[in-house]
Amino acid sequence: MAVSESYAQLAASRGLRPAEGFAPGPVTPLLTKGGRIERALAGSLADSIEGVIGRYSYGRFDYNVVFARIPESQPFVPRLGCDRKGRITDDTHYGFEVRSSRLWTESEKLNLRFKVTVSPFQDDNWLRQLFIPTFIDWLGESSPGDFSFELAYGSLLCSIESDDPGAAGLEALWEAGGTVARRIHEESTE
Amino acid sequence: MLALGVASRSVIGLLGAIVLIGMGACYVIASLIAVWVAIRARLGNRHKRWLSANGLRGKATVVSAGTGMTINEQPLFELVVDLDVPGQAPRRIERKLIVGSFAARRIRPGLTMPAYVHPSDPEDVLLVW
Numbered sequence: 001m002a003v004s005e006s007y008a009q010l011a012a013s014r015g016l017r018p019a020e021g022f023a024p025g026p027v028t029p030l031l032t033k034g035g036r037i038e039r040a041l042a043g044s045l046a047d048s049i050e051g052v053i054g055r056y057s058y059g060r061f062d063y064n065v066v067f068a069r070i071p072e073s074q075p076f077v078p079r080l081g082c083d084r085k086g087r088i089t090d091d092t093h094y095g096f097e098v099r100s101s102r103l104w105t106e107s108e109k110l111n112l113r114f115k116v117t118v119s120p121f122q123d124d125n126w127l128r129q130l131f132i133p134t135f136i137d138w139l140g141e142s143s144p145g146d147f148s149f150e151l152a153y154g155s156l157l158c159s160i161e162s163d164d165p166g167a168a169g170l171e172a173l174w175e176a177g178g179t180v181a182r183r184i185h186e187e188s189t190e
Numbered sequence: 191m192l193a194l195g196v197a198s199r200s201v202i203g204l205l206g207a208i209v210l211i212g213m214g215a216c217y218v219i220a221s222l223i224a225v226w227v228a229i230r231a232r233l234g235n236r237h238k239r240w241l242s243a244n245g246l247r248g249k250a251t252v253v254s255a256g257t258g259m260t261i262n263e264q265p266l267f268e269l270v271v272d273l274d275v276p277g278q279a280p281r282r283i284e285r286k287l288i289v290g291s292f293a294a295r296r297i298r299p300g301l302t303m304p305a306y307v308h309p310s311d312p313e314d315v316l317l318v319w
Contacts, residue, residue, distance in 0.1 A: 027296065031294065039197075069304075074249075074302040074303065075303065075304055078198075078303050078304065078319055079292075079317060079319075096290065097290040097291065097292060099290070100290035101290075101291070119318050119319060120235075120238075121238050121239065121241075121242040122242075122304075122318060123304060124243075124246065152292070152296065153293075153296045155300060165217075
């Protein structure tokens with residue numbers, strides 16, 4: 001199935017509307033790579049959160065991404081990267097700068113699949129509340145195999161690396177984006 | 191003539207010794223400064239970690255953010271923020287902050303970030319970016 005058909009199928013099943021020209025700017029590490037989001041579709045991602053799904057390309061790299069704004073997270077977690085271990089995005093360093101970040105390694109289960117980075121003085125208690133066991137279980141066992149997410153100053157970007165994940169893969173990405181957005185929103189507004 | 195030659199060699203030798211001692215002293219002073227900077231940074235980070243674990247947690251909303259210089263290729267921000275900490279009266283403070291280049295592009299008026307205030311020293315504030 002062609003990528004365009006997969007997106008059309010997703011739009012029909014989820015009631016998403018076209019969001020051509022959607023350009024959030026370089027607001028998360030992946031988006032600073034300078035690519036473009038194409039085939040963008042917008043709709044209700046989770047609860048009151050609006051989301052956009054699209055195909056993000058830069059250089060020889062293609063991703064399918066879900067973007068959402070969760071500004072209520074800003075006072076709790078300025079930067080949070082949850083990257084699939086082994087993800088290669090470029091020949092240069094990817095993510096928040098090493099010298100202004102630290103690895104969060106408290107959850108062994110999470111560490112099996114993901115590299116979690118935060119601000120050096122991030123409140124660990126808040127992270128523990130965000131990464132409740134059910135969320136960790138879901139990330140480790142039920143999220144898409146090549147799934148990663150990054151949250152930077154209220155902007156959330158969830159992504160998968162497949163070139164053409166098919167309609168089912170896009171459905172899974174949209175669902176996963178909703179799960180992450182809902183969890184962050186819930187913990188930020190509790 | 192011979193005495194003059196010996197004297198000039200002695201003077202040159204003395205000057206050489208002075209230069210060597212001066213260079214050595216410069217290296218020692220530079221090393222001490224580097225050690226002092228490293229210790230200061232380490233103590234500063236230890237204090238920030240303590241503050242993030244034991245301080246009063248609130249939020250800081252950026253009112254204005256200006257940057258003009260960089261330190262170690264990281265921009266130095268002059269921030270004015272509105273500090274809102276539970277149990278304390280809201281107040282406006284100014285802080286200088288060195289941030290990474292990614293954060294530098296995101297810090298602008300309206301942005302909110304976590305803030306920690308020392309329980310017994312309201313001037314001791316940590317902004318988490």
